[in-house]
Amino acid sequence: MPENCDTDVVIVGAGLAGLTAGRTLHAQGVDVLVLEARDRVGGRTCSMVEDDGRLVEYGGQWIGPTQDRINALVEEFGLTTFTQYSDGGNLQRTEDGRLLRYHGAIPTGDPVVAADLMEAMVELTALAAEVGAEAPWTHPQAAVLDATTVESWIGAQPYCEGAKEWLRAFTRALFPAEPGEVSLLHALFYIASGGGVERMIGVINSAQETRLSAGAMGVSLGLAGVLGDRVRLSCPVHRIDQDESGVVVHHEQGRVRARYAVVAVPPPLAGRLRYSPALPGLRDQLTQRVFMGSAIKTTVVYPEPFWRADGLSGHSTGHNTLTFDQSHPDRAEGVLVSFTDCDAARRALRMSPEERQQQVVAELVSVFGPKAAQPIATYEKVWLEEEWSRGCYTGILSPGTWSTLGPALREPVGRIHWAGTEYATVWSGYMDGAVRSGEEAAAAVASELDMGAGLSESVEAAR
Structure with a gap:
């Protein structure tokens, strides 16, 4: 593949999200190129x-159950489980x-602890359903919930110390982050996206x-196999330029010119790329406030x-x-x-x-x-x-971020779209969420593409 090339859509990152986006667009006749910094596909698998x-x-x-998109790929590629x-x-x-x-799912060795934990699980799941995963910042108490850490919430509950201890351990295992590092609003969003506490743990x-049976990375290998030489490894991206006509993605081996870009890496890493013009202030503030577990x-x-x-x-x-x-x-x-x-x-x-x-x-x-x-x-x-x-396992929005900058998370910036498990509203933080976000990014790009111009050579020839 030449060092400098043109394509319709360039995708940064060959994890599940980026590969899914690439495969979805490729299936629609869109010419794509996936650039991956590592020497392998799979991302966090x-x-x-x-x-x-x-x-x-x-x-x-x-x-697991209800993770329909990752399960569909497992079935499609004939992977055994x-x-x-x-x-x-x-x-x-x-x-x-x-x-x-x-x-x-929860400890029952101490009946007092078990009773308190059952009450806590019910309360958290109910609150999560109330907040939802689509737009947590719209909840009437979003600012209060976002200013409250999980640790503060646990400390204020009437539960016994054994139950509080386990809730802290549960928080560390789920995100993973200390209870004092996670806002209650983010925790509720996360629980809502996974369908409740018990289903997640x-x-x-x-x-x-x-x-x-052969490893979770088999899904990414299957997706990469469909895309073939449209996936380029050991190719770190360092800058993305864009104007009204398209984007230019600069990497260590050259540059790729395209009509659109999908950046499919965790938000903190996306924030480390250089952009010209610079990212809008709200988007950049957001990436500064997302930290990895x-x-x-x-x-x-x-x-x-x-x-x-x-x-x-x-x-x-x-x-x-x-x-x-x-x-x-x-x-x-x-x-x-x-x-x-x-x-x-x-x-x-x-x-x-x-x-x-x-x-x-x-x-x-x-x-x-x-x-x-x-x-x-x-x-x-x-x-x-x-x-x-x-x-x-995933990027975590720090306290105060969802309620003030939440809308910027999924909004495209010009011709740049975002993908990754952090952007999913169903099973965020999980492999299924990554696949869903890739499909959604591909759908958004496809809806913006002028299907009468700039597609693959075969589509151009058909015209």
Whole structure:
């Protein structure tokens, strides 16, 4: 492919959103080019077969019911799936070191805590439905909800301390960010987009129900396969110019001239690009106030899933950690995945990789017993240090942002449109949200294109 070229639509980012946008437009006869900074597609999904033959899911991995768009792609590409292991009891590690066993989405080991949590889940889900995900800034109490952090809301509730402790852990696991970093309005938007708290945090009939046998990145590989050489890797974009006739996207290997652009990277990264003319002040203020979640994902391998013999599911929650059974049905090994989130993740950045992994193993021992002390392999992904993500799982609008700058999130700027899971109103923050946002961006661009000019050569020849 030449260093400088022309196309109808240039897309920045080959994650699920960018690839979906490209594939959707390509199917309509629009000439597209997708530029990706990494040497792979997939964005915040990252499935790798390591030298030892193990498939390691370093990024997003789960899909579930009502995630219709990602499920449709899984079916289209013939990708096989299996159900997340969830038999047995879950464990809650309290701040005072106790281990409470429970079943289902929320801890039930302490009846007082369970009762309060049920009340909290109902209240949060009802408030989220009231706020909605389409336009949270229009809620009559938007300014108040946006000025209230989740921590302030938790502290003001009449719940017992055990319930408040778990609500804080739930916040860290869901975003991931500290409760004091997230506005209540953003939390309610997020919950609304996912259909309620229980559906977002549970396994069966919930967001963590299903995994892809060959890895979640298989969806991106399928999309990229459709686009072929229209996807260009190792091609970081650094500037976008636009005028009334089109856009020019500058990257490390040259430039692409197009009629429209879709920027399909997280808002904080989109804000780091240079634009000429400069972005409108409201849009730039918005990108300054969106921050990425802090997460480290560590996969720990054992000779067998020993916790199952103890009647445990492998799922546990703690102050700053979350675990699941990550074992693959095609291998006899037992695998636990551990998420280190928020302040704990930021503290862990000061450690060496070996120290971080030793800490994770020590935490697993404190939950699952001495058998967890002897892993046969460990793998980690520090998403905070990923140059082209700068965090995970999603971008978070800081307190005061939705109510003052919310309309700027999804508004195109001239010929530049935006895509990514952060822009979705259904399953925002999830793979399904990324696919939906790509489809919506493609539809918006297609509606603006003059279908009688500037399309692919085949369409031009047909004229």
